[in-house]
Amino acid sequence: MANEDRIVRCGVAGVGYLGRHHARIYSGLEGCQLAGIYEPDEERALEMAQTYHCERFSTLRELGEACDAVSVVVPTDKHCQVALELFEADCHLLIEKPLCASLDEAERILSAANASGRIVQVGHIEHFNPVMQFLEEAVEMPRYITADRLAPFNIRGTEVGVVLDLMIHDLGIILQLVNSPVRKFESAGVSVLSASEDIANARITFENGCVANVNTSRVSEKKVREIRVFQPNTYLSLDFMNQKGHLLRKVGPGLQKEEIPIEKGEPLQLELASFVNCVAHYEEPKVGAALGKTALDLAIRVSEQIRAQQEVFGD
DSSP states (O other), rough: OOOOSOOOOEEEOOOOHHHHHHHHHHHHTTTEEEEEEEOOOOOHHHHHHEEEHEEEEHHHHHHHHOOEEEEEEEEGGGGGHHHHHHHHOOOEEEEEESSOOSSHHHHHHHHHHHHOOOOOOEOOGGSHHHHHHHHHOOOSSEEEEEEEEEEOSSSSTTOOOOOIIIIIIHHHHHHHHOOEEEEEEEEEEEEESSSSEEEEEEEEEESOEEEEEEEEESSSSOOOOOOEEEETEEEEEETTTTTTEEEEEETTTTEEEEEOOOOOHHHEEEEEEEHHHHHTTTTOOBHHHHHHHHHHHHHHHHHHHHHHHHHTOOO
């Protein structure tokens, strides 16, 4: 277990598009040493090892034994298999979102982490976006929330539907901001280019009366990552992608607009720095496996409702 003065040895399992950025950040992160990578693609593995001056390990076990902490950045349907193997090597893990592909797999990961005493952080990156930091401070009594997350089509991530691929970001954010059990939800989705839903909408009602309307698409012509929160006397509108926003506050009989001062930062760098700090001091991460499982549970239920509708209507 790492202590305050020890450099945390980090590794990356899977250095594709996103895993490469984990390796890049670890290689320059204070208090951290990029010990190595695991990547089945020989050409990609050699390229990344040379670029970031680290060792390329031929097995997950070898990677785990050389590291204190590992980022799991493989396809979602491989998360559980890879995580369990790394737990056997006694590693703390950052598992990219979603935590895994099913609640059964989530239970297996949680059980293995508890049995080994290892930390699990789930890669819900928007929780480390400076925009989220402002929301956590400013949102006190949300009554209505809208969230839009749109992206052009990319074959990466299509092993799952858009709800598990993209919407789960906003589900995690909203669950934390509202902090109330879900009472009911209604969802709809359409498959356009992949075997699963590529466009989805969910309208969620919480026990405390708050309602959230979430729109997600991975077949959009443009990228959008925006959230709007309505609460008594205040309306907040924020852009996660450009890290800016404004609020409208009730002043007398009217509304006063204020630009929100947000200190911009790279969310992935902030996320990995937080993970390394948690490992170094053996602290509970901001987005642990329990929160990751809660977001996964809701995302799976939304996905199942959409799938049931598609079967009824023959989509």
